Amino acid sequence: MTVTSPHPVSKRYRDPELTVLSRTNATIELQLAHRSVRAFLDAPVGDDELTAIVAAAQSASTSSNLQAWSVVAVRDAARRNRLAKLAGDQDFIRRAPLFLVWLADLGRAARLAAAQQAPLDATQYLESTILGFVDASLAAQNAVIAAESLGLGAVFVGAIRNAPDRVAAELHLPDRVFATFGLAVGVPDPTESAGVKPRLPQRAVLHHEVYDDGGDAVIGDYDARLAEYNAEHARTTGWITPVLQRLGNRGSLKGRHLLREHLTRQGLPSQ
Numbered sequence: 001m002t003v004t005s006p007h008p009v010s011k012r013y014r015d016p017e018l019t020v021l022s023r024t025n026a027t028i029e030l031q032l033a034h035r036s037v038r039a040f041l042d043a044p045v046g047d048d049e050l051t052a053i054v055a056a057a058q059s060a061s062t063s064s065n066l067q068a069w070s071v072v073a074v075r076d077a078a079r080r081n082r083l084a085k086l087a088g089d090q091d092f093i094r095r096a097p098l099f100l101v102w103l104a105d106l107g108r109a110a111r112l113a114a115a116q117q118a119p120l121d122a123t124q125y126l127e128s129t130i131l132g133f134v135d136a137s138l139a140a141q142n143a144v145i146a147a148e149s150l151g152l153g154a155v156f157v158g159a160i161r162n163a164p165d166r167v168a169a170e171l172h173l174p175d176r177v178f179a180t181f182g183l184a185v186g187v188p189d190p191t192e193s194a195g196v197k198p199r200l201p202q203r204a205v206l207h208h209e210v211y212d213d214g215g216d217a218v219i220g221d222y223d224a225r226l227a228e229y230n231a232e233h234a235r236t237t238g239w240i241t242p243v244l245q246r247l248g249n250r251g252s253l254k255g256r257h258l259l260r261e262h263l264t265r266q267g268l269p270s271q
C-alpha cells in the first residue's frame with residue numbers, strides 16, 4: 001500500500017474543506033511551508049547567500065521602477081545586540097548571524113534631485129511614504145522566500161519601529177530613509193517548537209467582485225484551529241483574544257503611536 005503524505009495546504013489551513021490544491025508546484029509548496037524561525041544554529045549566512053537573497057529582493061515589482069527601498073545587512077554582534085535592545089529585547093536578533101533592516105528609501109531620489117537642483121514636491125505627501133513602505137515590503141517578502149529556498153529561516157521584526165530615532169542613529173540613516181522592519185536570518189534550529197501556523201479560511205479573506213463580510217462566520221472555526229496549533233507548541237490562545245488585545249489600546253504599540261512625528265523629523269511627512 002502506498003502511503004501519501006498530506007498536501008502542504010492541509011497544514012496551512014487545517015480546514016477540512018481545503019486539503020489539496022488541484023493546481024500546485026514547487027514554488028507554491030515552498031510558500032505553503034513558510035514558518036517564522038526564531039531559533040538559529042550557530043552557523044553563518046555567507047556573502048554568496050546574501051547576494052542571492054538581495055537579487056531575489058530586487059526582482060520584486062517596484063512602484064514606477066523607483067526602487068524606493070534599501071536594506072542594511074547587520075552582522076556585527078555588538079550592533080545586533082544594540083538593535084535587539086531597541087526592538088523589544090528579542091533575543092533571536094542576537095542569535096541570528098544576519099539581521100537585515102529594510103528601509104523605505106526616498107533619500108536616494110532626494111540626493112539625485114539635490115544634485116540636479118530639481119524639485120521633489122511629490123515626496124511631501126503620504127503617498128510617497130506609503131510607496132516606500134510597499135516597495136520595501138515586497139522586496140523583503142521575496143527575500144524571505146529566497147532564504148527559505150536556500151534552507152535558511154527568517155522572522156520579520158516590526159519591533160524595530162519601537163524606537164525609530166535611536167534605530168536611525170544606530171544605522172546612520174539619512175534624511176528620507178525609514179527603517180520599516182527587520183528580518184533575522186539564519187540556519188533554523190530544528191529543535192525549535194514551531195510549525196506551519198494555520199491561516200484564516202479563504203472564505204474570510206477572499207471576496208468575489210465586492211467585499212462580503214459574511215466570511216466572518218468562519219472565524220470561530222479558525223480560532224479553534226489556531227488554539228489547537230498553539231497547544232501543540234505549549235501556548236494557550238486561539239486567534240480572537242490576541243487580536244483584540246493587540247489592537248485594544250495603544251500600549252501594545254510599544255511607542256509606535258509616535259511614528260508620525262518620527263517620520264516628519266526623518267523627512268517623510270504625511271500630508
Ligand SMILES: Cc1cc2nc3c(=O)[nH]c(=O)nc-3n(C[C@H](O)[C@H](O)[C@H](O)COP(=O)(O)O)c2cc1C
Nearest residue numbers: 034035036038090155156157158159160181196197
Ligand atoms: C511586518 C512584520 C513584523 C513582525 N514582527 C515580529 C516581531 O517583532 N517579533 C516576532 O517574534 N515576530 C514578528 N513577526 C512574525 C509574525 O508574528 C508571524 O509572521 C505571524 O505570527 C505568522 O506566523 P508565521 O510567520 O510562522 O506563519 C512579524 C511579521 C511581520 C509580517
